[in-house]
Amino acid sequence: MEPPLYGPKTYDAEPARDPRLVVNSKEPFNAETPPKELVQAFITPSHLFYKRNHGPIPVLNDAERFHLIVDGLVTKPLSLSLDDLKRLPKNSVAVTLQCAGNRRTALNEVKTVKGVGWGLGAVGTAIWGGVFLHRVLELAGIRPGTKCSAAGGRHVEFESVDRCKEEKGGPYRASITLAKACSEDGDVLLAYEMNGEVLPADHGYPLRVVVPGVIGARSVKWLSRVTVRSDESQGFFQQRDYKMFPPSVDWDNIDWGTRQPIMEYPVQCAVCTPAEGQCIRTGSQVTIKGYAMAGGGRSIERIDVSIDDGNSWTEARRLPPSVPETIGKECGEVSAKWCWVLWELDVRLTTPCVIVAKAVDDSANTMPESMSSIWNLRGVLNNSWHR
Amino acid sequence: MEPPLYGPKTYDAEPARDPRLVVNSKEPFNAETPPKELVQAFITPSHLFYKRNHGPIPVLNDAERFHLIVDGLVTKPLSLSLDDLKRLPKNSVAVTLQCAGNRRTALNEVKTVKGVGWGLGAVGTAIWGGVFLHRVLELAGIRPGTKCSAAGGRHVEFESVDRCKEEKGGPYRASITLAKACSEDGDVLLAYEMNGEVLPADHGYPLRVVVPGVIGARSVKWLSRVTVRSDESQGFFQQRDYKMFPPSVDWDNIDWGTRQPIMEYPVQCAVCTPAEGQCIRTGSQVTIKGYAMAGGGRSIERIDVSIDDGNSWTEARRLPPSVPETIGKECGEVSAKWCWVLWELDVRLTTPCVIVAKAVDDSANTMPESMSSIWNLRGVLNNSWHR
Ligand SMILES: [Mo]
Ligand SMILES: [Mo]
Numbered sequence: 001m002e003p004p005l006y007g008p009k010t011y012d013a014e015p016a017r018d019p020r021l022v023v024n025s026k027e028p029f030n031a032e033t034p035p036k037e038l039v040q041a042f043i044t045p046s047h048l049f050y051k052r053n054h055g056p057i058p059v060l061n062d063a064e065r066f067h068l069i070v071d072g073l074v075t076k077p078l079s080l081s082l083d084d085l086k087r088l089p090k091n092s093v094a095v096t097l098q099c100a101g102n103r104r105t106a107l108n109e110v111k112t113v114k115g116v117g118w119g120l121g122a123v124g125t126a127i128w129g130g131v132f133l134h135r136v137l138e139l140a141g142i143r144p145g146t147k148c149s150a151a152g153g154r155h156v157e158f159e160s161v162d163r164c165k166e167e168k169g170g171p172y173r174a175s176i177t178l179a180k181a182c183s184e185d186g187d188v189l190l191a192y193e194m195n196g197e198v199l200p201a202d203h204g205y206p207l208r209v210v211v212p213g214v215i216g217a218r219s220v221k222w223l224s225r226v227t228v229r230s231d232e233s234q235g236f237f238q239q240r241d242y243k244m245f246p247p248s249v250d251w252d253n254i255d256w257g258t259r260q261p262i263m264e265y266p267v268q269c270a271v272c273t274p275a276e277g278q279c280i281r282t283g284s285q286v287t288i289k290g291y292a293m294a295g296g297g298r299s300i301e302r303i304d305v306s307i308d309d310g311n312s313w314t315e316a317r318r319l320p321p322s323v324p325e326t327i328g329k330e331c332g333e334v335s336a337k338w339c340w341v342l343w344e345l346d347v348r349l350t351t352p353c354v355i356v357a358k359a360v361d362d363s364a365n366t367m368p369e370s371m372s373s374i375w376n377l378r379g380v381l382n383n384s385w386h387r
Numbered sequence: 388m389e390p391p392l393y394g395p396k397t398y399d400a401e402p403a404r405d406p407r408l409v410v411n412s413k414e415p416f417n418a419e420t421p422p423k424e425l426v427q428a429f430i431t432p433s434h435l436f437y438k439r440n441h442g443p444i445p446v447l448n449d450a451e452r453f454h455l456i457v458d459g460l461v462t463k464p465l466s467l468s469l470d471d472l473k474r475l476p477k478n479s480v481a482v483t484l485q486c487a488g489n490r491r492t493a494l495n496e497v498k499t500v501k502g503v504g505w506g507l508g509a510v511g512t513a514i515w516g517g518v519f520l521h522r523v524l525e526l527a528g529i530r531p532g533t534k535c536s537a538a539g540g541r542h543v544e545f546e547s548v549d550r551c552k553e554e555k556g557g558p559y560r561a562s563i564t565l566a567k568a569c570s571e572d573g574d575v576l577l578a579y580e581m582n583g584e585v586l587p588a589d590h591g592y593p594l595r596v597v598v599p600g601v602i603g604a605r606s607v608k609w610l611s612r613v614t615v616r617s618d619e620s621q622g623f624f625q626q627r628d629y630k631m632f633p634p635s636v637d638w639d640n641i642d643w644g645t646r647q648p649i650m651e652y653p654v655q656c657a658v659c660t661p662a663e664g665q666c667i668r669t670g671s672q673v674t675i676k677g678y679a680m681a682g683g684g685r686s687i688e689r690i691d692v693s694i695d696d697g698n699s700w701t702e703a704r705r706l707p708p709s710v711p712e713t714i715g716k717e718c719g720e721v722s723a724k725w726c727w728v729l730w731e732l733d734v735r736l737t738t739p740c741v742i743v744a745k746a747v748d749d750s751a752n753t754m755p756e757s758m759s760s761i762w763n764l765r766g767v768l769n770n771s772w773h774r
Contacts, residue, residue: 145571184532244751246691248700260688264750295750296683301647304633310760313635358760363651363682364631364768365752366761373697373745374753381751 004065005206005224007058007162007171014057015201018047025116028053029202032121035272039289039342042321043094044124046195051202052099052122054164054172058222060206068136068190068207072227073153075141082206085190088131092331093187093212094323096293096340098123098265100215100242103386104379110371113379114251120270120386123291125339127323127331128210129193133226134182136190142228147179153228156181157235158209158220166236173235174218176211176263178228185297187212187338190223196330212338213296214263215380217242232261247375254377262380264295267367269303269359270386282351288316290386293340294361300341302360307347309354310369310385316343316357356387391452392593392611394445394549394558401444402588405434412503415440416589419508422659426676426729429708430481431511433581438589439486439509441551441559445609447593455577455594459614460540462528469593472577475518479718480574480599481710483680483727485510485652487602487629490773491766497758500766501638507657507773510678512726514710514718515597516580520613521569523577529615534566540615543568544622545596545607553623560622561605563598563650565615572684574599574725577610583717599725600683601650602767604629619648634762641764649767651682654754656690656746657773669738675703677773680727681748687728688747694734696741697756697772703730703744743774 011027021031032050060066063082070078099122107113133156134144142149160172167173180186189210192199199205204221211218217237232238243259269292280286288307292300303316321336358367368374371384398414408418419437447453450469457465486509494500520543521531529536547559554560567573576597579586586592591608598605604624619625630646656679667673675694679687690703708723745754755761758771 244688244747246689246700246702248702260749262751266751266753301631302633313633315633315635360631362647363752364649364653364770365750366653366755368753369756369760373756383751 002061004062005058005060005161005222007222008056009163011056013059017051017202020048021051022119022121024118028055029057030116032118033124035119035121035275038121038123038291039272041324042125042319042339042342043195043323043327044126046126046197046200046203049124049126049203050099050122052216053162054166055162057201058161063206066206068223069225070136070140071225072229073149073151074137074228075150076139078136078140080136082192085131085192085207088135090129091132091189092127092129092334093189093210093338094125094127094334094336095210095212095338096123096125097210097216097219098268098293100217100262100265100380103270103382107371107375107379107382110375113377115379120272123340126194127196127327127334128189128191129196129331130189130191133188133190133209134184136226137182142178142182144182144184146182149178149228152230154178155229155232157227157229157233158223159225159227160220160222161224162222164236166241172220172237173233174220174238175229175233176214176218180211196327215242215265218263241378242380244381245376245378247373250377266381266383267294267298267359267361267365268292268383269357269367271355271357280349280351282349284349286347286349288345288347288355289343290357291340291342292359294365297337298361298363300359301362301364303341303343304358305345306356307349307353309387310356314345316345318343354387356385358385389448390548391449392445392447392548392609394609395443396550398443400446404438404589407435408438409506409508411505415442416444417503419505420511422507422662425508425510425678426659428711429512429706429729430582430710430714431513433513433584433587433590436511436513436590437486437509439603440549441553442549444588445548450593453593455610456612457523457527458612459616460536460538461524461615462537463526465523465527467523469579472518472579472594475522477516478519478576479514479516479721480576480597480725481512481514481721481723482597482599482725483510483512484597484603484606485655485680487604487649487652487767490657490769494758494762494766494769497762500764502766507659510727513581514583514714514721515576515578516583516718517576517578520575520577520596521571523613524569529565529569531569531571533569536565536615539617541565542616542619544614544616544620545610546612546614547607547609548611549609551623553628559607559624560620561607561625562616562620563601563605567598583714602629602652605650628765629767631768632763632765634760637764653768653770654681654746654748654752655679655770656744656754658742658744667736667738669736671736673734673736675732675734675742676730677744678727678729679746681752684724685748685750688749688751690728690730690744690746692732693743694736694740696774697743701732703732705730741774743772745772
């Protein structure tokens with residue numbers, strides 16, 4: 001008998017997808033939001049939200065039998081059905097997720113990088129509905145605010161049911177610290193809803209983790225198990241991927257053991273419209289639009305835009321966060337703490353011009369001017385000035 | 388009758404100072420640690436720790452009569468003597484303090500900035516002993532973890548007794564959020580000891596605030612009052628100084644009201660030895676030494692050093708944090724979470740060479756390559772690549 005939730009071996013049962021998505025890889029399906037759609041609305045529609053996969057999309061064939069296992073260094077291991085989870089207090093959190101590989105393709109200009117190519121659309125904002133992880137961990141005997149459990153747990157591993165080639169057909173796994181998982185300010189959610197509707201298959205149906213302020217790689221989809229451990233996940237994506245390396249490290253001299261897994265992402269900003277290479281009549285009035293955000297719940301202090309390749313800068317205007325009425329009814333008021341800022345600037349363009357954008361966060365962190373100093377073999381965390 | 392703690396109007400009663408300090412301004416006394424002394428030890432000796440003042444050093448003339456006032460939007464206003472404070476549980480926290488103006492002088496190369504000149508020595512690490520602010524606020528009726536008090540308090544203002552010219556002879560004031568003040572992880576301390584000894588006059592005797600991870604400007608010295616408020620401090624140093632501006636803003640177009648006060652500082656790194664302009668024989672073996680740190684409790688992921696003006700980079704080696712035995716006995720084990728990393732790199736130098744250093748923090752934040760993009764009229768937060 002098949003398990004109630006399982007990862008198929010083939011791509012025969014993939015869900016339907018929006019034809020507007022920019023497809024970077026068909027199998028596994030990896031696709032991003034077109035830049036102009038990103039800046040249409042503060043909340044990204046689920047069907048246009050970027051899809052990041054490492055294998056065929058898992059299938060829930062028996063919702064009654066599905067249980068989330070909570071185990072490891074806890075005092076009371078749990079097995080929770082979807083109904084059990086839905087009976088717990090429901091919370092909605094607005095979170096911008098960004099793939100660590102967002103803007104990867106551009107890094108190839110410096111030197112070839114390895115990984116699925118991504119433009120600037122491996123990012124999106126949704127309202128996620130579900131139960132706070134700290135509440136579930138409390139049921140398992142670990143109180144909110146715990147950094148180290150009584151049994152020595154310091155990390156929380158999330159396990160999926162998908163079959164990843166990087167894991168030789170095994171499931172995707174990743175972990176975060178117990179401190180983040182148990183923090184009442186951390187807002188880590190076990191989500192069963194996205195934008196006021198049932199979580200779509202591409203986004204982890206029936207259950208996923210959403211870790212605010214952290215690279216998307218830790219927000220594990222098709223969640224089947226939550227394990228409290230003394231050490232980090234030993235999975236591929238925690239130990240052999242999603243780490244930071246200097247430009248001097250390449251495949252012939254890499255030592256994965258020397259680095260920490262990436263968690264919070266750095267300050268980021270990109271121009272979405274006008275599109276790259278778009279023809280614009282000299283002297284015409286144009287509204288430049290883009291996004292900016294910072295990891296770890298840090299806010300955006302300022303967005304600077306240049307239309308003369310960085311010689312002079314003008315500050316962009318922020319658009320207020322807004323939630324569609326239909327979603328708002330379902331989710332109530334949400335904070336924009338974990339979200340991007342959409343911004344605009346009206347300019348009169350002269351040809352040829354190079355538009356550049358950069359942002360500063362509330363801790364005065366800035367974006368690097370060029371890609372050469374942050375190039376890395378896996379092509380992650382490209383937050384250079386966007387031109 | 389003079390109050391028990393007061394700020395004199397003249398500079399006749401200044402404390403004795405170490406002649407090795409580099410004096411940037413005599414009255415008020417502003418002086419920094421020589422670069423080579425910075426990298427001598429993980430803990431900076433108090434007499435060599437940078438001194439940052441805005442008026443004559445206050446005098447405690449009657450320790451018996453001194454009381455710290457805790458008032459504002461609290462349920463139980465307090466008046467605590469030094470003995471009252473010392474009877475509360477004592478904690479020791481190792482904290483690197485950095486003036487927002489550290490490395491200001493270099494910014495003048497881009498365009499003149501206003502403010503006391505500082506090289507790279509307006510930074511230092513000490514072990515501070517005292518009582519956690521959240522404990523004192525709890526006595527005043529505000530529980531740990533509070534972000535908004537029952538009476539609507541969201542900020543905590545600290546008031547000194549010094550006489551600052553910027554305040555037209557009034558005292559230095561600054562504020563932090565109530566969330567940071569009440570956070571048990573925030574480690575905000577009311578300190579009466581520095582490096583295991585009584586707090587020196589230059590560092591706030593008898594009592595100062597130490598706000599870890601945040602620019603030195605919020606760690607108010609000669610503390611006389613802690614006030615919970617609905618809004619930020621309206622003092623000069625919160626509202627008309629220590630804010631971030633883009634290079635395009637100068638004294639003729641500044642609008643202070645549009646910006647947030649600076650709190651956490653960005654990732655920082657500097658070379659301390661060899662000294663700038665030092666003559667070194669070609670081919671000689673040299674150990675480059677420096678410091679690196681990030682605000683907000685973020686850790687240093689990596690330190691990159693170049694001896695060819697940034698064309699190629701080598702990773703520096705971190706020195707383990709170490710506390711002198713005499714101080715360790717007094718303070719017990721302390722965490723290095725809020726501290727700098729001292730680092731070293733052995734190289735063979737060829738002339739003429741330009742040494743450059745930069746660091747990356749655990750959120751992948753980097754330092755800007757040049758000063759031109761971060762120049763600001765007050766010359767704060769210079770964290771460009773250090774050459
Ligand atoms: Mo990712
Ligand atoms: Mo400062």
